Amino acid sequence: MSGRDGRAVAVLGTLDTKAAECGYVRDRLLHAGLRPVVVDCGVFEPDAPVGVIPDVPRTEVGRAAGHDTAVLARAGDRGAAVTAMAEGARATVLRLRAEGRLDAALAVGGTGGTSIAAHALRALPLGVPKVAVSTAASGDTRPYVAESDLVLMPSVVDVAGLNSVSARILANACGAVAGMLAAPPPEHRAAGPAVAASMFGVTTPAVTRARRLLEERGREVLVFHMTGIGGRTLESLVGQGALRGVLDLTTTELADELVGGVMSAGPTRLTCGGTGTPRVVSVGALDMVNFGASDTVPERFGGRLLHVHNPAVTLMRTSPEECAELGARLAARVAALEAPTAVVLPLRGTSALSVDGGPFHDPVADAELFAAVRAGLEGTGVRLIELDKEINDPKFAEAAVGLLDELMRASAHTKGD
Structure with missing residues (x-):
């Protein structure tokens, strides 16, 4: 040739x-x-x-x-x-x-x-x-x-x-x-309308269960790792109208944006409604801020509760004050989305680390987070569901998927799809 x-x-x-x-x-x-x-x-x-x-x-x-x-x-x-x-x-x-x-x-x-x-x-x-x-x-x-x-x-x-x-x-x-x-064309074909899901290591069980449930409903699930670029990519796809729904269980990048961690997705995270893309939002991994190896944690955080996730990743527990601000920011951004949206709160732990007995278990900080979300969503029309479960409980994933499925069906009916 x-x-x-x-x-x-x-x-x-x-x-x-x-x-x-x-x-x-x-x-x-x-x-x-x-x-x-x-x-x-x-x-x-x-x-x-x-x-x-x-x-x-x-x-x-x-x-x-x-x-x-x-x-x-x-x-x-x-x-x-x-x-x-x-x-x-x-x-x-x-x-x-x-x-x-x-x-x-x-x-x-x-x-x-x-x-x-x-x-x-x-x-x-x-x-x-x-x-x-x-x-x-x-x-x-x-x-x-x-x-x-x-x-x-x-x-x-x-x-x-x-x-x-x-x-x-x-x-x-x-x-x-x-x-x-x-290379020959990929053999994989989309099973159905694409849905994005946000995941972190400490919310993996929840998203894995949710992904399987969505796939059983005929959805193709695109899972994004919330390391900064993952959140920006997710928002970009929403803006392009490439998604039929978003299961946004893991919003940890907001904590890095607020506190100065290394995995911030920037101020556009959780701000794109796209063409009215339905979204179910939760507070997954807002109990932590991400840094690199332990010796890279800034000196100003001396005395804070740290957890070595692996040799290259050190996590810092968010304080009650930071959690209150995070809840307010999340609620404000969700309320401003021009799309069918709901928020679901896992009252017994926002990650695998903050459950009872976990290294980041802090009922006071979680209470501040939840209270700020409630206050911020009051009177907005955004649906708020509170579950007496930890985020990785299978029942939490089932409830979140059911809620997203409901929003997507209502949205499709409204649009005449």
Whole structure:
């Protein structure tokens, strides 16, 4: 198969500095029978002849975002150039996709190039193969990956010319993209309308039981781990109208947002009603704030109750004052959702750690949490159910699923589905 006949792979890079690497990637993809489409995301003049003729030149990428690359280059502001070309690259890959000229994407770059490429590739639909070889791949990757399925591959050496190491890494990246495109379609098919569920290790029994019950009702259940990115992804899907319901039993990310833990989903958590997506909300794992290894817990929390979950995760019990604020915030956000919503409270424990006899058992803190939720929801019309159960009791999961099923059926009837 010739490259011209193969599936199209967008190759993103700043040709002012990464021409050799992009040319090598182009040739490897051609050799694999694929059709590379080189997109130049650079703005500055190279120190040496480029040697690679892009299929989409920098001027076209800049214009896609309303910028003149010559003006950006003369300004000499690298940060502004990266921001502008990121927007242009995003518009460009979406256009290529719409034109049938993008079946996958592969980017090469340092931190600046990765910022440009990641912003662009995150806009591609879930499941479209997207890989970036980057010097940033072994650090904090959250700003690059966000809620996408972007694969970051460590470049090991700097992306600064071809050598025996960089060539091997880039060849592997090309092989990975070729393999993704050659893979047969997944055999799994959705059993029914998609429902999201929020889970943490300490609420796993509840969500596992709920998932099975929902599947028995013909729902496909997408479970998200509430580590910050999980909550943001869940809210993103709600906003896209991709879900028929949300079983939001685990809202622990609110505690990290309030207190300063490492798993905050930010201020948009529990704020998206989407197109009226029904949601059942609980207070799962609001008894804890998450930190890394025990020696990473900030000094200001000296004297607080800690629990070592594993060598990489240390949990801190939320105080009565923090629980009161968390209950108020949760109630305010739920009340503002423009969607059928209900709240269910597990009065005997919000996680596996806060049950009677558990290391985080604190009836005073729980009472403050529950009282704040009650007060915040009073007069709002949001349905509040209180169960004399711990969150991981099977009866709690059954009640929550029944409530969500009721909301979803009523919503479908209203919409005429």
